[in-house]
Amino acid sequence: MNIATIDIAIILGYVLITVLFGLYVSKKASKNLNSYFLGGNEIPWYYLGLSNASGMFDISGTMFAVTIMFVYGIKSAWIPWLWPVWNQVFLFVFLAAWLRRSNVMTGAQWITYRFGKGLSARLSHIIVTVFAIISTLGFMAYFFEGIGKFVVIFFPWDLSFDVGLFQVSSEQAYALIIIGITTLYTLKGGMYSVVATEVLQFLIMTVSCLVIGYIAFKTVTYTQVEAAVPDNWKDLFFGMDLNIDWTGYIDSVNQKIEEDGFSLFGFLFMMMIFKGIFASLAGPVPSYDMQRILSTKNSVDASKMSALTIVVLSIPRYLMIAGFAVLCLVYMGPELQAMGSGFDFETILPEAIQRFVPIGVKGLLLAGLLAAFMGTFAAFVNSAPAYIVNDIYKKYINPNASNKTYIRYSYLSSVLLVLIGVIGGFFASSITSLTIWITSALYGGYAMANVLKWIWWRFNAYGYFWGMLSGLIAATIVPNIFPGTIDIYLFPYILLISLIGCLIGVFLNKPEDMEVLKHFYKTTKPWGFWKPVYKEILKEDPDFKPNKGFKLDMFNCAVGIVWQMTFVLAPMYLIIREYNSLYIVLGIMAVTTAILKKTWYDKLNHEKTNIKTPLKEIKNNENTLARETTNV
Numbered sequence: 001m002n003i004a005t006i007d008i009a010i011i012l013g014y015v016l017i018t019v020l021f022g023l024y025v026s027k028k029a030s031k032n033l034n035s036y037f038l039g040g041n042e043i044p045w046y047y048l049g050l051s052n053a054s055g056m057f058d059i060s061g062t063m064f065a066v067t068i069m070f071v072y073g074i075k076s077a078w079i080p081w082l083w084p085v086w087n088q089v090f091l092f093v094f095l096a097a098w099l100r101r102s103n104v105m106t107g108a109q110w111i112t113y114r115f116g117k118g119l120s121a122r123l124s125h126i127i128v129t130v131f132a133i134i135s136t137l138g139f140m141a142y143f144f145e146g147i148g149k150f151v152v153i154f155f156p157w158d159l160s161f162d163v164g165l166f167q168v169s170s171e172q173a174y175a176l177i178i179i180g181i182t183t184l185y186t187l188k189g190g191m192y193s194v195v196a197t198e199v200l201q202f203l204i205m206t207v208s209c210l211v212i213g214y215i216a217f218k219t220v221t222y223t224q225v226e227a228a229v230p231d232n233w234k235d236l237f238f239g240m241d242l243n244i245d246w247t248g249y250i251d252s253v254n255q256k257i258e259e260d261g262f263s264l265f266g267f268l269f270m271m272m273i274f275k276g277i278f279a280s281l282a283g284p285v286p287s288y289d290m291q292r293i294l295s296t297k298n299s300v301d302a303s304k305m306s307a308l309t310i311v312v313l314s315i316p317r318y319l320m321i322a323g324f325a326v327l328c329l330v331y332m333g334p335e336l337q338a339m340g341s342g343f344d345f346e347t348i349l350p351e352a353i354q355r356f357v358p359i360g361v362k363g364l365l366l367a368g369l370l371a372a373f374m375g376t377f378a379a380f381v382n383s384a385p386a387y388i389v390n391d392i393y394k395k396y397i398n399p400n401a402s403n404k405t406y407i408r409y410s411y412l413s414s415v416l417l418v419l420i421g422v423i424g425g426f427f428a429s430s431i432t433s434l435t436i437w438i439t440s441a442l443y444g445g446y447a448m449a450n451v452l453k454w455i456w457w458r459f460n461a462y463g464y465f466w467g468m469l470s471g472l473i474a475a476t477i478v479p480n481i482f483p484g485t486i487d488i489y490l491f492p493y494i495l496l497i498s499l500i501g502c503l504i505g506v507f508l509n510k511p512e513d514m515e516v517l518k519h520f521y522k523t524t525k526p527w528g529f530w531k532p533v534y535k536e537i538l539k540e541d542p543d544f545k546p547n548k549g550f551k552l553d554m555f556n557c558a559v560g561i562v563w564q565m566t567f568v569l570a571p572m573y574l575i576i577r578e579y580n581s582l583y584i585v586l587g588i589m590a591v592t593t594a595i596l597k598k599t600w601y602d603k604l605n606h607e608k609t610n611i612k613t614p615l616k617e618i619k620n621n622e623n624t625l626a627r628e629t630t631n632v
Contacts, residue, residue: 003154007363014204014367015181015374043195045301048292049308054198056313057205059349059373060146062321066349069325069572071253072244072262073233077568078269079262082488084276087284089560092306093600094553095283096293098454098524100302104294109391111464114453116516120461120509127468129391131446133417134472136380140421143377148175150373153350154366176422182374183381183418195295197374202312204368209316211361213575216323219356220330222577228329234578236569240266250333252341261486268488275491279443280557282450300604314567322575324352331355381414388413444494445471449502455528457521460512463505470501527553556600563592 068076102113111128115121148171159173168176225234232243242265246253257263284290296302328348332355336343357365389410394401449467452459474497478490511517514536521533522541527550537544566589573582 003362003366004359006360007366008155010360010363011367011370015370042297043295045296045305046308047195047199048295048301049305050202050312051195051198052289052292052305052309053313054202054205056309057202057317059150059369060142062317062369063146063150063346063349065317065321066324066328066352067345069321070328070348071256071260071345072242073229074236074569074572074576075238075242075244075265077236077565077572078272080568081269081272081276084272084279086276086557086561086564087280088306088310089557089564090280091284091289091293092303092310093556093560094303094549095281095454096302096306097299098526099283099290099293100296100299101524102294111461114516114520115461115464116513118461118513120465123465124461124468125391125395127465127472129388131468131472133388135446136417137421139380140377140418143373143380144172144175144179144422147178147373148172150347150350150369151175151178153347153354178370178373179377179418179422182377183414201368201374204364206312206316208361208365208368209320212323212357212365213316213319213571215356216326216575220326220575224330225326225576228333234576236581238265238269240264250336252336252339252343253345255341256345261489268486271488271491275444275447275488278447278451278495281454282447283454303604310564310567314564315571318568318571319575322572324349324356326575327356328352381418385410385413385417388417444491445473445475445498447471448495448498452502454526457517457528457530457533458506458511459502460506460509462509463502466505467498467502471495471498474498552599556596559592559595559599562588563596566592 065076065080068079072079099110102110104110104113109125111125112121115124148169151174152169152171155174158170159177160170161168161173228249230245230247230249232238242257242263244257246257262268284293292305293302296305325348328351332351353362353365389406393409394406398405445468448471449464452467453464471494474494478494478497479485479487482490514533517533518537518540521530522537522544525547527547530546534544534546566585569585570582570589573579573585
C-alpha cells in the first residue's frame with residue numbers, strides 16, 4: 001500500500017466537502033447566465049484573485065515546474081516565460097481594465113462590442129469561439145495527462161481495464177474518476193462554486209507549500225546541494241548555450257535537456273521575449289483568466305485582482321517547487337544515476353511526495369494538489385460552455401429560450417467538452433510537449449489579430465477573422481512541416497502567416513462603422529493608433545481626453561516583470577541557501593514595489609474615484625447582451 005489510511009481519509013473527506021459545497025451553491029448560481037458564468041459580478045476582487053492563483057496552481061503545471069528546476073536549476077525561473085507568466089503584469093498594468101470596461105460575459109461577446117453586428121463580426125465571433133473551444137480541449141488533455149501520472153503513484157488499487165481492443169491504464173482510470181467528480185460539482189455550482197472552492201483550495205495549498213519548504217530547508221544543507229548539482233546549476237544568468245553538464249551526476253538528465261530542445265538557452269530566451277511581448281499585448285485567451293476579469297465589479301478591481309494573483313501565487317508555490325526539487329536531487333540523485341535512462345522525470349513531484357512527506361501532512365498536501373487540479377479543471381469546465389451556450393446556441397439558434405434551458409445546455413456542453421478533452425489526453429505524449437504546443441504554436445495563431453484589435457482603429461472584423469483563421473491553420477500545419485523542431489521556434493512563422501491574413505482582411509474590406517468604433521474607443525480608452533476616431537469623438541465631446549499613458553504603461557510593465565521575477569527567485573534562493581543572492585532579490589523586490597506603488601497603484605486609486613458607471617447602464621448592458629428573461 002502506497003499511502004496511509006489517514007491520508008486517504010483526508011483526501012476523500014476533502015473531495016466530499018468540495019462536491020457538497022458545489023451542490024449547496026447551485027441554486028444561487030442557477031439564477032441566470034450572468035450568475036452562472038460570472039457570479040453576478042458580485043464576487044470581491046480579492047476572492048477572484050485567490051481563485052485565479054489557485055487555478056494556476058494545477059498539478060500538471062506544478063509537476064512541470066518541479067521537473068524543470070530539477071533539470072535546469074535556477075535558470076528554470078526563466079522557462080515559464082514560455083507562457084509567458086508575465087502576461088499577468090500586462091493585465092494588471094492596463095489590459096484588465098480595458099477588458100473589464102466592456103461589461104460583456106465572454107471573449108467572443110466582446111467581438112460584437114469591438115466590431116459591431118455585421119457578417120464580418122459574426123465570422124469573427126465564430127472564429128474566437130472556435131479558438132476558445134480548441135484551447136480548452138488542449139488544456140483538458142494537458143490536465144488529464146498530468147493528473148493520471150500524479151495519482152497512480154499513491155493509490156494502491158489497480159484500476160486498469162479493457163474496453164474491447166482498447167486498454168485503459170490505471171493512471172488513466174484514476175484521471176477519469178477525478179475529472180468526473182470535478183465536472184459534477186462545477187456543473188451544479190457555476191462560477192460561485194469555482195471561486196468558493198478555489199479559495200479553500202488555495203488556503204490548503206499555501207499551508208502545504210510552507211510545510212514542504214520547511215522540511216526541505218531543515219533537511220538539506222548547502223553542502224549537500226553543492227555536491228548534488230553540476231556547475232552553473234545555481235546560476236541565474238546564461239550565455240547562448242545552457243552550459244549545464246550532468247555527466248557523472250545523473251547522466252540521463254543530459255538526454256532530457258536534448259529532448260526538451262533547451263540546450264541553446266540564449267536563443268530560446270530571445271524567442272520567449274519576442275513571443276511574450278505579442279502574447280501579452282494580445283490579452284488573455286478566452287478561458288478562465290479572462291472570465292475572472294469579466295467577473296469583477298469594475299475595471300479597478302480587475303487590475304487589482306490580476307496583481308494579487310502574482311503576489312499570492314509565486315512565493316508559496318516556488319517554496320514547494322524548490323523544496324521538492326532539492327530533496328530529490330540530494331536523496332534520489334544516486335538512485336537515478338544507477339537507473340540510467342529508465343526514469344520519467346515528469347514523475348519527480350509525486351515521487352518526492354511519496355518519499356519525503358510525513359503521514360498526515362501527505363494527506364493534506366495531496367488534498368491540496370488534488371484541489372488545485374480540480375480548481376483549474378473546474379475553471380475550464382465553467383468557462384468554455386459560456387462560448388457554446390451564450391455565443392453559439394443563444395446568439396444563433398435559440399435567442400428566446402428560458403434561463404433554465406440555457407443552463408441545461410451548458411451542462412450538456414460541459415460534458416461533451418470534457419469527453420473530447422479526455423479522449424485527447426489518451427493520445428498525449430507528455431506534459432512538456434503539450435505545454436510547449438499550447439503556449440507556442442496555438443498561441444502563435446492567436447497573438448497577432450488580438451494585438452491589432454486593441455491598438456489600430458483601421459483593423460476590422462474581416463482582418464480579425466482571416467488573421468485568426470490563418471493563425472489556427474498555421475498552428476496546425478507548420479509543426480508538421482518541421483517535425484522535431486521545438487514549437488516556440490516556429491512561433492515567428494505562425495505569427496507572420498497570421499499577420500498576412502490580418503492585412504488581407506483589412507485592406508480588402510472597409511473600416512468598421514464609425515459609431516461602433518467611437519463607442520469602443522470612448523469606453524475602453526486604449527492607447528494606439530486611433531486618431532481618426534478621436535477626431536470624430538471631439539466633435540460630440542470636446543472635453544474627451546485620449547489615453548496618453550503608453551510610455552508609463554510600458555515602464556510599469558518592465559518594472560512589473562522584474563518585480564514578478566523576484567517573487568519566483570526569493571523562495572528558490574532561500575531553499576538552496578544562497579543568501580547573498582536572496583538579499584539582492586529582496587532589495588530589488590522592495591525597490592520595484594515602491595516604484596509600482598507610486599506609478600501604478602496610486603493612480604489606480606485615483607481612477608476608482610472617477611468610475612461613473614450607473615447601475616441603470618450596467619443593467620441595460622446586461623439586458624442587451626444576455627436577454628435574460630425567466631429565473632429558474
